[in-house]
Amino acid sequence: MQPTLPTPMHPPRPAARPSRAEDIRATLEAEIEAGVLCPGAPLDERELAQRFGVSRTPVREALQQLAAHELVTSTPRQGAAVTRLTVGKVRAMLEYVGELESLAARLAARRGDEALHAALDAGLSLCRRVAATPGAVGYAAANAAFHEAIYQGCRNEILAGHIRVARRCLQRYRMRDFASGQQVAKSLEDHQRIADAIRAGDEQQAAAAMTVHVPAGTTGFAEFLATVPAHFFDGGHAAAS
Structure with a gap:
């Protein structure tokens, strides 16, 4: 009878680091909630990409996440802005x-x-x-x-x-x-x-x-x-x- 070999131990996988889009979202969300970015403030993708040193793709993803939580509003030909409530x-x-x-x-x-x-x-x-x-x-x-x-x-x-x-x-x-x-x-x-x-x-x-x-x-x-x-x-x- 073959002896049972111990199951090899695998080192725990390190926790996944937040993506750049998540980092950008968290930063912008904090600035919106603190009033640093006031209601109606424009959020230009190009300017944000330069600020965070990334391409426009993670910026666009971050803005989409914020829009899903009604913190950002996007309109055709006007772009994104901090949501203004009635x-x-x-x-x-x-x-x-x-x-x-x-x-x-x-x-x-x-x-x-x-x-x-x-x-x-x-x-x-x-x-x-x-x-x-x-x-x-x-x-x-x-x-x-x-x-x-x-x-x-x-x-x-x-x-x-x-x-x-x-x-x-x-x-x-x-x-x-x-x-x-x-x-x-x-x-x-x-x-x-x-x-x-x-x-x-x-x-x-x-x-x-x-x-x-x-x-x-x-x-x-x-x-x-x-x-x-x-x-x-x-x-x-x-x-x-």
């Missing part, structure tokens, strides 16, 4: 985010513990420190950290994931959320009310405070709209009524 769609997305954030605050109040309360305190402290600096540079990041504490504290990763994705989609329209001291001051007041309600375990008040905080209501949305250049919207501001 005022109505931005409002609908803000309403959607507002409802999700309200639910997250409600669940955080229900499930709050010492870890969440400590995270809220840390977020509030960071927001106050940044707000006290000249120009409140970095307040948007501090604001995001405060909200992230609530997403973690709601203990519903599906809900938190939907909020994060929606906020990323809206970010390019919210680059001037904290452009004035008055906006920053209001944000701080809102954060304090939200945190107090969550600490108290008051689900209804936590949800209500978050609803007021997100610019989806009639007055809040009008104020938000005034901070966004009209040419960022498909059809301009006229669609808001």
Whole structure:
């Protein structure tokens, strides 16, 4: 009887490196979400190929991938550009985010513990420190950290994931959320009310405070709209009524 020989071991295959098209897509996607490439900004294939040091083929593939996620729009004879949303769609997305954030605050109040309360305190402290600096540079990041504490504290990763994705989609329209001291001051007041309600375990008040905080209501949305250049919207501001 022939002895059974051990199966030869094959070295693990190295993970495939992202293609140039994927690298370009990731870079452009990050720049669109951060507002570096604003809504309506043209995306010329030749210029992008020169920028990334590649042929136009991977650039074209990257733009097609972005178009599939509605971040880029291509039109005949005009080429590609960062997608501009209508005022109505931005409002609908803000309403959607507002409802999700309200639910997250409600669940955080229900499930709050010492870890969440400590995270809220840390977020509030960071927001106050940044707000006290000249120009409140970095307040948007501090604001995001405060909200992230609530997403973690709601203990519903599906809900938190939907909020994060929606906020990323809206970010390019919210680059001037904290452009004035008055906006920053209001944000701080809102954060304090939200945190107090969550600490108290008051689900209804936590949800209500978050609803007021997100610019989806009639007055809040009008104020938000005034901070966004009209040419960022498909059809301009006229669609808001």
